Amino acid sequence: MQSKIFILLLLLTSSSLLVAGPAREGVALQEFRLTLQQYSYDLHGQKTEIDILHEKLQNLENSIGSFKKELGQKGQNTTLESRxxxxxxxxxxxxxxLKQLKNHINDASSKLASLEKQLKGSLNSVVSLLQPGGGGGDHYTVQNGDSLGQIALDNKVSVKRLKELNELKHDRIFVGQRLRLSE
Incomplete structure (x- = not known):
């Protein structure tokens, strides 16, 4: 299970690096590392909680066993009642x-399901980019915070040329818009 999660996280990061420009690779890598560290920490915490609960359960079973022996051997009701x-x-x-652990596991499962959904979307993006005519270096999908000037600078093309290639009359672009970078 851990290896599947790691592979999914790796694919998410890889797709972010493929889709993003060179300026965003560092940010995407850092986000991947932080996400991976958080899930590693959550997983370690769950394992620790499970180990503690197993130890408590074992102690209870041992105590019950010793109390059963005492009940058979002694008739001291008050001591046994207090025990x-x-x-x-x-x-x-x-x-x-155990209820807290169950809630924690449910929360972690929800987070993992959400992450898996994101990873599937990213994987689909990577697959579409790798298919013939799927994009590559001749197209760019506008991200939040992008401007024509920055996209032109990152892709070594003029703003005027970007506007011509994409038949834009204004500098306005929107998130998700796919821009041609060359003919």
Whole structure:
């Protein structure tokens, strides 16, 4: 499962690097590293919580076993009653911890499902770019914050030429718009 998540994250980053210009590669790589670190941290936290809960459960089982032995050997009701009450309290704590862990796992699963959806979209973008006539270096898809001037500078073409190639009358462009960079 971890290797699948890593591969999906790698594909997401690769697609970002393929689609983005050279100026954005560093940002995309940094975002990938941060996302990977966050999921690694979340996964480590879940493993730690599961280990702690397993240890608590084992301790409870050991305590129950020793109490059963004491019940068979001794008739000290008050001591046993207090120990049973203590066990019930510990049991309630473990149940609460398990509920918290379940909620945490559900949250992580939701995050992973969302990330998987993003990765599928990115993978589709990469596939379309790799297909013949899929884009490559002769087209550019406008991203948030782009301007014709910056796109022209990044792709070594004049603003005037960009406007001619794309039959633009104004400098206005919109996110998602696909611009031709050459004939």
């Amino acid at each position: 049973v009450a203590s066990l019930e309290k510990n049991h309630q704590t473990v149940v609460g911890d």
